[in-house]
Amino acid sequence: MVNHAADIVVHWVQAGMATPWLVWLVITLMKCGAVVGVMMGMVAYTVLAERRFCAFIQDRLGPNRVGPFGLLQPVADGMKLFLKENVLPGHVNKVYYVLAPAITLFPALATIAVIPFGNRLGGEKMVIADLNVGILWVFSLAALGVYGIVLAGWASNSKYPFIGGVRSAAQLISYELAMGLSVIGVFMLAGSLNLGQVVEYQSHCWLVLKQPLGFLIFMVAMFAETNRTPFDLPEGEQELAAGYNTEYGSMKFALFFMGEYANMVVASAVMVTLFFGGWQVPFIPVEQWLGCSWLSGMVYIGCFLAKLAAFLFLFIWVRWTLPRFRYDQLMNLGWKVLLPLGLLNILLTALVLAGQR
Amino acid sequence: MTAALFYIMGLAMLGFGVAVITSRNPVNSAMSLVLLLAAMSGLFVLLGAFFLAAVQVLVYAGAIMVVFLFVIMFLGPDEGVRRRLHWFGAINGLLVVVALLYAFFTLAGKQPPMIGAEGRAGTVESLGRLLFSKYLLPFEVASVLLLVAIVGAVVLARKDARSS
Numbered sequence: 001m002v003n004h005a006a007d008i009v010v011h012w013v014q015a016g017m018a019t020p021w022l023v024w025l026v027i028t029l030m031k032c033g034a035v036v037g038v039m040m041g042m043v044a045y046t047v048l049a050e051r052r053f054c055a056f057i058q059d060r061l062g063p064n065r066v067g068p069f070g071l072l073q074p075v076a077d078g079m080k081l082f083l084k085e086n087v088l089p090g091h092v093n094k095v096y097y098v099l100a101p102a103i104t105l106f107p108a109l110a111t112i113a114v115i116p117f118g119n120r121l122g123g124e125k126m127v128i129a130d131l132n133v134g135i136l137w138v139f140s141l142a143a144l145g146v147y148g149i150v151l152a153g154w155a156s157n158s159k160y161p162f163i164g165g166v167r168s169a170a171q172l173i174s175y176e177l178a179m180g181l182s183v184i185g186v187f188m189l190a191g192s193l194n195l196g197q198v199v200e201y202q203s204h205c206w207l208v209l210k211q212p213l214g215f216l217i218f219m220v221a222m223f224a225e226t227n228r229t230p231f232d233l234p235e236g237e238q239e240l241a242a243g244y245n246t247e248y249g250s251m252k253f254a255l256f257f258m259g260e261y262a263n264m265v266v267a268s269a270v271m272v273t274l275f276f277g278g279w280q281v282p283f284i285p286v287e288q289w290l291g292c293s294w295l296s297g298m299v300y301i302g303c304f305l306a307k308l309a310a311f312l313f314l315f316i317w318v319r320w321t322l323p324r325f326r327y328d329q330l331m332n333l334g335w336k337v338l339l340p341l342g343l344l345n346i347l348l349t350a351l352v353l354a355g356q357r
Numbered sequence: 358m359t360a361a362l363f364y365i366m367g368l369a370m371l372g373f374g375v376a377v378i379t380s381r382n383p384v385n386s387a388m389s390l391v392l393l394l395a396a397m398s399g400l401f402v403l404l405g406a407f408f409l410a411a412v413q414v415l416v417y418a419g420a421i422m423v424v425f426l427f428v429i430m431f432l433g434p435d436e437g438v439r440r441r442l443h444w445f446g447a448i449n450g451l452l453v454v455v456a457l458l459y460a461f462f463t464l465a466g467k468q469p470p471m472i473g474a475e476g477r478a479g480t481v482e483s484l485g486r487l488l489f490s491k492y493l494l495p496f497e498v499a500s501v502l503l504l505v506a507i508v509g510a511v512v513l514a515r516k517d518a519r520s521s
Contacts, residue, residue: 143419
């Protein structure tokens, strides 16, 4: 089917019906549709995977009734949330209350645009926007994600959501610094902020082997940025009901939920791209075996998705294995441990690079 | 296309700027300022300054404004505070407007000097090279200034903690 679509485009260009600009537009729209479709599918099935794996970890079965192995459960969940009554509580600030869930989902959908998810497919680079400041785009949009949670907490006009929102703001700001510092080593080695070039740099050796400390800091910071256990204090059930989304229901609640899992997908994608070779297949020279064909392009995309799935599993595994931090422990870890370690990592990388000169 | 985007961003900035100072609800003001900063980073993109655009959103919209919002939400100032016109502020504002208009009209005909390698002015590489060679001293002075500000903030926070 992909071949067929490509033939149509080629035929179109030869017939002189399409300007390069129009071709670019069509191809970009196709990429956007495919990426968002795959991402939302992953979000739906990560929710199912989370429920199933948490059940296995707790010696239960989990949702296994809808379809074979419960595989149609996300469809049932989606139907349920769509059909629920759309309640708007009387005591909320209506504008921000309605906007907040959308603001939470937006950064995840926008950051995926700069992630290279494959090498080439028919001569076309498999990334939506090949920015030369790729990682800064990711960080700046991730920084905007906090507004969704803070505004939700404030607009709900209710104390548990408010405390959840405030906790979240403090946590995200604290861990952004460690996150930013931890990847500087990567870019000192790769010599570019463009994510595609960072992946090219890793064709012989994954950066996790050269930057183990940087990866560790980055991973911990990512767990904190996605509000996942052991950093899920903004929605700590025992003390805050459900935290910032307590006052939400139906699809507005579903948007928060999708935002959390979409952020997990993006966090995994960034970790794979920066430290685990992106779409590169380890040890196997794919292009020697298959040639530069559509097939090898698809193999690269499959490899990227497999690595992504492994990280998503790690997120789930950690959530159901580790207990939550106390708030002072969380702040101490961020400011007194991860921040100095990030600076140390930069210093060590600089010393090694200077020594190699 | 570029001109159209420039006018859209420019009008958005003006609109949000007016909203920042006129809205009664401080949260509305803060969020308008965030949108203003986003529109301004759009202008930087049109100028080819991608690094500046990204850092603008990352630092101002993503970090500083979150802290602003944080403080506003904690203090929860009254919406119904009556606004008085301060003569001092009004005269100062008027003077700044006149100065800016004068600068705008005298500079409008002149071509601004281009800094950096031609055609690559906004890339991270050329910016980094200039910062660490030609503009090293101002860069380091700015770093020291920031360090002083950080130390000052720590000192103020500690004094507060001891007295209470």
